[in-house]
Amino acid sequence: MIDTSRRSLLTGAAALGAVLPFAGALSTLGASPAEAALQPVGQQVPGVYRYKVGSIELTAVNDGVRTFPLAEAFVKNAKLDEVNAALEAGFMPKGQVTAQFNPLLLNTGGKLVLIDTGNGPQAGNATVGKLSANLGWAGVKPADVDIVIISHFHGDHINGLRTDDGMLAFPNAEILVPAPEWAFWMDEGEMSRAPEGMKGAFTNVRRVFKDLDSRVRRYEWDKEIAPGITSVNAAGHTPGHTAYVVASGDAKLFVQSDTTNTPVLFVPHPDWQVQYDMDGAKAAETRRKVYDMLAAERMQMVGYHYPFPATGFISKDGAGYRFVPAMWNPAI
Amino acid sequence: MIDTSRRSLLTGAAALGAVLPFAGALSTLGASPAEAALQPVGQQVPGVYRYKVGSIELTAVNDGVRTFPLAEAFVKNAKLDEVNAALEAGFMPKGQVTAQFNPLLLNTGGKLVLIDTGNGPQAGNATVGKLSANLGWAGVKPADVDIVIISHFHGDHINGLRTDDGMLAFPNAEILVPAPEWAFWMDEGEMSRAPEGMKGAFTNVRRVFKDLDSRVRRYEWDKEIAPGITSVNAAGHTPGHTAYVVASGDAKLFVQSDTTNTPVLFVPHPDWQVQYDMDGAKAAETRRKVYDMLAAERMQMVGYHYPFPATGFISKDGAGYRFVPAMWNPAI
Numbered sequence: 001m002i003d004t005s006r007r008s009l010l011t012g013a014a015a016l017g018a019v020l021p022f023a024g025a026l027s028t029l030g031a032s033p034a035e036a037a038l039q040p041v042g043q044q045v046p047g048v049y050r051y052k053v054g055s056i057e058l059t060a061v062n063d064g065v066r067t068f069p070l071a072e073a074f075v076k077n078a079k080l081d082e083v084n085a086a087l088e089a090g091f092m093p094k095g096q097v098t099a100q101f102n103p104l105l106l107n108t109g110g111k112l113v114l115i116d117t118g119n120g121p122q123a124g125n126a127t128v129g130k131l132s133a134n135l136g137w138a139g140v141k142p143a144d145v146d147i148v149i150i151s152h153f154h155g156d157h158i159n160g161l162r163t164d165d166g167m168l169a170f171p172n173a174e175i176l177v178p179a180p181e182w183a184f185w186m187d188e189g190e191m192s193r194a195p196e197g198m199k200g201a202f203t204n205v206r207r208v209f210k211d212l213d214s215r216v217r218r219y220e221w222d223k224e225i226a227p228g229i230t231s232v233n234a235a236g237h238t239p240g241h242t243a244y245v246v247a248s249g250d251a252k253l254f255v256q257s258d259t260t261n262t263p264v265l266f267v268p269h270p271d272w273q274v275q276y277d278m279d280g281a282k283a284a285e286t287r288r289k290v291y292d293m294l295a296a297e298r299m300q301m302v303g304y305h306y307p308f309p310a311t312g313f314i315s316k317d318g319a320g321y322r323f324v325p326a327m328w329n330p331a332i
Numbered sequence: 333m334i335d336t337s338r339r340s341l342l343t344g345a346a347a348l349g350a351v352l353p354f355a356g357a358l359s360t361l362g363a364s365p366a367e368a369a370l371q372p373v374g375q376q377v378p379g380v381y382r383y384k385v386g387s388i389e390l391t392a393v394n395d396g397v398r399t400f401p402l403a404e405a406f407v408k409n410a411k412l413d414e415v416n417a418a419l420e421a422g423f424m425p426k427g428q429v430t431a432q433f434n435p436l437l438l439n440t441g442g443k444l445v446l447i448d449t450g451n452g453p454q455a456g457n458a459t460v461g462k463l464s465a466n467l468g469w470a471g472v473k474p475a476d477v478d479i480v481i482i483s484h485f486h487g488d489h490i491n492g493l494r495t496d497d498g499m500l501a502f503p504n505a506e507i508l509v510p511a512p513e514w515a516f517w518m519d520e521g522e523m524s525r526a527p528e529g530m531k532g533a534f535t536n537v538r539r540v541f542k543d544l545d546s547r548v549r550r551y552e553w554d555k556e557i558a559p560g561i562t563s564v565n566a567a568g569h570t571p572g573h574t575a576y577v578v579a580s581g582d583a584k585l586f587v588q589s590d591t592t593n594t595p596v597l598f599v600p601h602p603d604w605q606v607q608y609d610m611d612g613a614k615a616a617e618t619r620r621k622v623y624d625m626l627a628a629e630r631m632q633m634v635g636y637h638y639p640f641p642a643t644g645f646i647s648k649d650g651a652g653y654r655f656v657p658a659m660w661n662p663a664i
Contacts, residue, residue: 040389040439041382041471044664048377057372065662091630091645091656098659107372130662139373298423308660313423324423325657327430328640330397330462332376 046137047102047130049309050332053300054248056108056228057332059138060302060309063101063118063160064128070095075265076273076280083265083272090264099262101156102310103131104255104302105138106246108227111146115229115244115255116304117160117169131160132169145170147226150177151257151304152238153185153205154276161208176225179218181240234259234290236283237276243290253311254301259283259290261305267291268320291321300326378469379434379462381641382664385632386580388440388560389664391470392634392641395433395450395492396460402427407597408605408612415597415604422596431594433488434642435463436587436634437470438578440559443478447561447576447587448636449492449501463492464501477502479558482509483589483636484570485517485537486608493540508557511550513572566591566622568615569608575622585643586633591615591622593637599623600652623653632658 047062074097075083084094092098106113118131132142148170150158163169184190186209191202209216219225221233221242234243237258244255260266261274270287273280294301294314302311312325379394406429407415416426424430438445450463464474480502482490495501516522518541523534541548551557553565553574566575569590576587592598593606602619605612626633626646634643644657 038439038444038476040441041391042389042664044382044662045380046377047660047662050373050376057374059373062662089647091647092659100660100662107370109372112370127663144370307657308662315421315423325639327424328379328432330376330379330394330432330640331459332374 047134047308048138049328051309051311051326051329052251052332053246053253054228054251056106056246056248058246058253058302059105059107060311061103061105061131061134061138062308063103063131063134063156065098065100066127067096067098070097073275076275076277078269078272082269086265086269089268092264097262097265099305100307100310101128102302102304102306102308103160104310105135105140106226106229108229111227112140112144113147113149113226113229114145114170114173115149116151116157116257117148119156120159120162120169121164128156129160142170143172145173148173148175149226149229149244150175150181151243151255152178152241153181153201154238154258155201155204157257157304158205158208175212175216176219177216178231178240178242179220180235181238181242182216182218184239234286236279236281236286238278241283241286252297252299254290254294254299256290256301256303258304259287260303263303263306263323267314267323268317270320292316295321379466379640380470381660383641383643383658383661384583384664385578385585386560386583388438388578388580390578390585390634391437391439392643393435393437393463393466393470394640395435395463395466395488397430397432398459399428399430402429405607408607408609410601410604414601418597418601421600424596429594429597431637432639432642433460434634434636434638434640435492436642437467437472438558438561440561443559444472444476445479445481445558445561446477446502446505447481448483448489448589449480451488452491452494452501453496460488461492474502475504477505480505480507481558481561481576482507482513483575483587484510484573485513485533486570486590487533487536489589489636490537490540507544507548508551509548510563510572510574511552512567513570513574514548514550516571566618568611568613568618570610573615573618584629584631586622586626586631588622588633588635590636591619592635595635595638595655599646599655600649602652624648627653 049060051058070080070083072080087094101118103118104115119128122129148161161169161175185202185205194202219231221231224230228246228248230245232243232245234241234257241257243257243259246253246255261276266272266274270291271284273284277283291314295316298313300311300313312323315322315324381392383390402412402415404412419426433450435450436447451460454461480493493501493507517534517537526534551563553563556562560578560580562577564575564577566573566589573589575589575591578585578587593608598604598606602623603616605616609615623646627648630645632643632645644655647654647656
């Protein structure tokens, strides 16, 4: 008994050591010699941040970050020079784009709800697929999640529904998807008419949702699809792209999903269309509509591709908008 | 032996439980039942964030936050209406001010250096004095710190030099203070000429530095006072108020100390003088000079009273400036 207990505790210490984000946890467990504290830790702390909307506890849970060379095609309707100027104005390196991935966990009191699932396990890519480790740091086991809400069917939002070996990553969760998104991607005609470069996305949707028809609940817009969470039509980025209003008491929060991609480019330039906007003009129209509303109502928002912890406010600024991060709160 | 080891490991688990910021650490240790994960955690994660400047590893370590009613006197040369308008523009509640306290830890490879020490133990005030707990989470024991650098002698920067019972909080650290700051506060004439409301600050300086003359090294400006850390004259806020340039290889970072108080007010309005600016006009002049330099050189900066993790960039914006937070980096 004592041996077992020792082993499990030591395994715990080893697990902490493997992650090593708070070396303090390690030294509390007596696993590191005093002088080790002088070595640089060399690793970031877990990507977890908590806040509240009324009585709902939200947790930003980072899935990682991707940095890639800026291609001419990345912004459909802006020149490379203009895009580089926007990067420079935001103090980001020119010639490359960095996008983060931030699923949102909500504890509604009765239900544990996850909005979007990140990139999933990515063999050989160490910069994404961190959701499950960060959920662990947040105290959540995959089996604890009651509801997974999907905003749209791009791979960086749905691939985390499956584990490495193709099993369901959240084995007890009901999976909620936008009805128009399901209708579009599952339509054989749409797949056959799609340009060659998009066939892979159709195939990926079929891989992720294979044999899940009966587990998936397809939701319409303007419905309370989980306690305090109402779906909002944000189509354009994809045909069924969905945003959410989270409400509790007098408090409200807008979850924009991919209404913009990385804010450094698309908040000051809302008419720019990212290459992933499937209907670029409609996506830009939705963006203006949503951001005008956020600015007018001064409503706190969450952006999936915003830098962690990915929440703040929008104000009007010249011809575009400005993002004001919510103050990091040492309490919640 | 086994008993001892069990006890220390269980104590470790209990310590984690007392803090409970990453419930994941708890469940790794098997200390919480599965269903507990469904309960809201109700507590923030530790205020620790790592980044690098060349080969120097920096850690923002939060000491907490204070929120207090906005008094007419808080900004010496602005009307309440103007201050409230600035709060509103920054999406902060009107009629109150929130200031954070963010000491900075630097691992220079050879030395562990702490710049400023926070509010120290504050009986009955649960919102500040978090430095030592957060250092623990960062893997640093007080005895590990080699050098403490003090920017100026206000209580929220020096009180953390002492523990609850008056002992030295960092027992092995050399303490570096600005020579002009020491000269001012230790001068009996200055103390006797000070307005009644400032006598307490003089008394506090004498309490904190009592019997430390031989342990304290008084530094001049424009000197490399610790590896890679150069002192910069930023007088005005106090007579010896000091900022720092941290340099490693080609990388540089500016540690502004209290060149501004909370950025929501003093970044867009650099000519506003906070009530703690002892020479208000000189403080505003220093602020303009520093922020013009930061904007021109696009140099990353750290602000003690900025929201955690308290680092980013400054650009010019109308008659004032704008703060652009550094992107939270999931790696370091």
